[in-house]
Amino acid sequence: MTRRGTDASMARDTHFGFESVREDEKQGKVDAVFDRVARRYDLMNDMMSGGLHRLWKDAMIAWLNPPRGGAGWSVLDVAGGTGDIAFRIAEAAPAAEITVLDINPNMLDVGAARAEKRGLADRLTFVEGNAEDTGLPASSFDAYTIAFGIRNVTHIDLALKEAYRVLKPGGRFLCLEFSQVEMPMLDKIYDLYSFNAIPAMGRIVAGDADSYRYLVESIRRFPDRETFADMIREVGFERVQWRALSGGITVLHSGWRI
Secondary structure, eight states, X not given: OOOOOOOGGGOOEEEETTEEEEHHHXXXXXXXXXXXXXXXXXXXXXXXXXXXXXXXXXXXHHHXXXXXXXXXXXXXXXXXXXXXXXXXXXXHOTTOEEEEEESOHXXXXXXXHHHHHTTOTTTEXXXXXXXXXXXXXTTOEEEXXXXXXGGGOSXXXXXXXXXXXXXXXXXXXXXXXXXXXXXXXXXXXXXXXXXXXXXXHXXXXXXXXXXXXXXXXXXXXXXXXXXXXXXXXXXXXXXXXXXXXXXXXXXXXXXXXX
């Protein structure tokens, strides 16, 4: 696993949810959150979204449209430790070569165990690594997917540059992430639910309200869809598009390395 060290005297402030923290401290705090929630992560996703996260992930795979008979087609799924996206790709594209990269070993352990139960262990490669610097060869993947992970990266711009670097010319970047709800009334209902019900669920189901409070706060800190689309363009991606799902609760972002 590769992480960037930052000299303490030059460390800048960033955000961990709504909390202001030093830039060189954020990754450790994020790691601690996912260490605590790994075993209950998918259960909590079901509870927090009412099962909608499954439909959002299905929509992601439908837009990715992996080639069903494309032997040698390779995809890197980043921050995908529990395997949800990788399993869907494996089902849609039986010949695909799938690498799952996550910075958190506990999440990877969950994904590897699930892959074993599904009979997919020989088709998926699980790698511990940082989205900002994967250590993987340049121009080596046909597609790069990341679902609900990029907002937890300390330097989003570096993660996007790394996505561009590891993709082959003609490769596809596809990101599913929470966004700001823009429908009148739904935004207020969503805020009430997010800041009250979700931490309470975390306390009851996982014994951990603070981690789920962070997950909610991190959504509110993430750039809006137009700003994020501009960030994708700035690192070199072309034909950048986005699709809002469920009233803008989540957004799919797409770009191509041409």
